[in-house]
Amino acid sequence: MSDYGHPLAFGAFLTPGNAEPARVVGLAMLAEQVGFDLVTFQDHPYQPAFLDTWTLMSFVAARTDTVRLAANVTNLPLRPPAVLARSVASLDLLSGGRVELGLGAGAFWEAIEAMGGRRLTPGQGVRALAEAIEVIRQVWDVEARGGVRVDGEFHRVLGAKRGPAPAHDVGIWLGAYKPRMLALTGRRADGWLPSLSYLQPGDLGRGNTIIDDAAQEAGRSPGDVRRLLNITGRFAPVGRGPLDGPAEQWAEELADLALSDGISTFILGSDDPEDLRRFAAEVAPAVRELVAGERAAGTAPTPQTPVPAPPPADRRPPVGAGAFAVVPTPDDGVRRSAIRVWDESTRPTGPAPDPARTYTAHDQASAQHLIDVHDGLRAELTRLYDLVEQVGAGLVDAGTARSHINTMTIRQNKWTLGTYCESYCRVVTTHHTLEDRGVFPHLRRGDDRLAPVLDRLEQEHHAIHDVLERVDRALVAFVSVSDGMAELRAAVDLLSDTLLSHLAYEERELVEPIARLGLN
Incomplete structure (x- = not known):
């Protein structure tokens, strides 16, 4: 050995x-x-x-x-x-x-x-x-x-x-x-x-x-x-x-x-x-x-020379046991587009958390991971804006921009399964398939009061997919439409509105249930 x-x-x-x-x-x-x-x-x-x-x-x-x-x-x-x-x-x-x-x-x-x-x-x-x-x-x-x-x-x-x-x-x-x-x-x-x-x-x-x-x-x-x-x-x-x-x-x-x-x-x-x-x-x-x-x-060997450890996937300080301390990302309310894909006022809410309940460090880390996954998508949105500006400045052509976007998680993610489900289920287990351990089905089984929230989130996943398709169509049209840049920026603005609003809503409603119900 x-x-x-x-x-x-x-x-x-x-x-x-x-x-x-x-x-x-x-x-x-x-x-x-x-x-x-x-x-x-x-x-x-x-x-x-x-x-x-x-x-x-x-x-x-x-x-x-x-x-x-x-x-x-x-x-x-x-x-x-x-x-x-x-x-x-x-x-x-x-x-x-x-x-x-x-x-x-x-x-x-x-x-x-x-x-x-x-x-x-x-x-x-x-x-x-x-x-x-x-x-x-x-x-x-x-x-x-x-x-x-x-x-x-x-x-x-x-x-x-x-x-x-x-x-x-x-x-x-x-x-x-x-x-x-x-x-x-x-x-x-x-x-x-x-x-x-x-x-x-x-x-x-x-x-x-x-x-x-x-x-x-x-x-x-x-x-x-x-x-x-x-x-x-x-x-x-x-x-x-x-x-x-x-x-x-x-x-x-x-x-x-x-x-x-x-x-x-x-x-x-x-x-x-x-x-x-x-x-x-x-x-x-x-x-x-x-x-x-x-x-x-066993007795783990010790490296003889310092070898830099890779940075952990979660760079936030760990949350300890006790009262629920995971803070969802708030919706800042900024909207760039005049279009509204959905009516935010009709979003259902889940059950209120039990103030007397305590959560283990593992419970809270599971909930925190949802926010970390979303932070990656928010960062990609920033990169997408940068890419659009490069298209507008003539530094990148529309075909190259499409190629970049198609490699992003924001584009490849199967939204109908849920952002968190796609990432988190793959991380936490190697013994069951994604379908068997899907977060949404598990939460439904664990607390039927969450059903209206989960239904709404799945509807929004479909809507986000459609908005992403709109960005792709705007990139295709960019070379043939006289004001293609305006259409492209409008499409990305709409994506920003829908994505950031959705991620904030999903965090608000799911971080505590994930910590409470776990994934097993």
């Missing part, structure tokens, strides 16, 4: 295709919105169908706020290490410390040669990579005296000035499979980043042994090397094989990889928005729970 005790993290591995440049950017933004810790991109500079990975990462860094970014992995033969070191440090400074460095020795040598790179044998590639790591670390080490000096077989940097230093200790992760690369990972790297599809049964264990032995021989601890893994799979109702089945199967398999093979970062290779959502909402929380339970049951 090789659990190194590192905090778990979850990432996305996206294809940087240039046929629809906005799509990959939108997927990266979606990954941040649904809670991924990391977004990575292939780096194949010789591939004309791809965007340049480092240019793409810079653009994505400017469009995101919290998610970390990395090439998966950087094609070193076409990126001189001294220049690469400064590129990484610069983007890390600009992004507030959100860049990591995946490195590979090289592959597809004919394509590399065609681009002006040098073909290397496997042994030469490992030696060149070791020299490159030394160059990169020296460039970043601004406290050392003198210039960068690496007089190597493949890389010669003789006196270059050091700096800039990155904003944080950038991890160097190696895509390694063979013994020499694995040993280099143990001696010099901060992470091991293979792809599961390239591994045979037992390769993870054998690789860990080589890395651990090399680390100890170099005077390091095996825990100094984080273990990451690129994975692919398919979500299906019934399991048909490894990572081919329901979310609970995925969670159990990934938890086993964490506990038995030390994998602490799982990076999903998929360009499907729904796969990204399901992985973040259903799989990642369940893996965290399973691993935390096993670690708590």
Whole structure:
């Protein structure tokens, strides 16, 4: 058993295709919105169908706020290490410390040669990579005296000035499979980043042994090397094989990889928005729970070096036990549109809470999550307004804007099932289907006095869907209607009125019943 005790993290591995440049950017933004810790991109500079990975990462860094970014992995033969070191440090400074460095020795040598790179044998590639790591670390080490000096077989940097230093200790992760690369990972790297599809049964264990032995021989601890893994799979109702089945199967398999093979970062290779959502909402929380339970049951290893834990999905301070303390978001009463989709005065109200009742911390956290989910939708509404302004300014065309909007939770959410149901049910359980554990049906069964409120909320979900369709139609018409911008802004204003009003109403009526009735 090789659990190194590192905090778990979850990432996305996206294809940087240039046929629809906005799509990959939108997927990266979606990954941040649904809670991924990391977004990575292939780096194949010789591939004309791809965007340049480092240019793409810079653009994505400017469009995101919290998610970390990395090439998966950087094609070193076409990126001189001294220049690469400064590129990484610069983007890390600009992004507030959100860049990591995946490195590979090289592959597809004919394509590399065609681009002006040098073909290397496997042994030469490992030696060149070791020299490159030394160059990169020296460039970043601004406290050392003198210039960068690496007089190597493949890389010669003789006196270059050091700096800039990155904003944080950038991890160097190696895509390694063979013994020499694995040993280099143990001696010099901060992470091991293979792809599961390239591994045979037992390769993870054998690789860990080589890395651990090399680390100890170099005077390091095996825990100094984080273990990451690129994975692919398919979500299906019934399991048909490894990572081919329901979310609970995925969670159990990934938890086993964490506990038995030390994998602490799982990076999903998929360009499907729904796969990204399901992985973040259903799989990642369940893996965290399973691993935390096993670690708590035994003696959990302690990381030998500090590894930043991913930010929790709920950044609000936890609510403790006692009187009900979850505060719904109030409706500010601001209306931008003259159209009224529904009459707010006819909204029913649910039963008044029992003032003598107390609630556990878990009860209150369940209720708080509804507000947190809604806060994500409110943030997306702000992004949508920004996107419309970019369309109006000519910075983004209508087709690109539609592509962005279609990756947003606000658009993909099945409103007829309920905002909260879609998100929360996926987070809290991996043992039952969404239909079996739907929040609305459960609340109906738990307190029939809520039926009028739930009926009204479901009606409003349908209305919100129609309003979203109106925004889409306005985007389509934008290029052919003389005053298309006015129509588009009016459609988004109407969406703002309906969505914010609905979210406030849903919170007002449901946070206490959710805490009181639970989900079981």
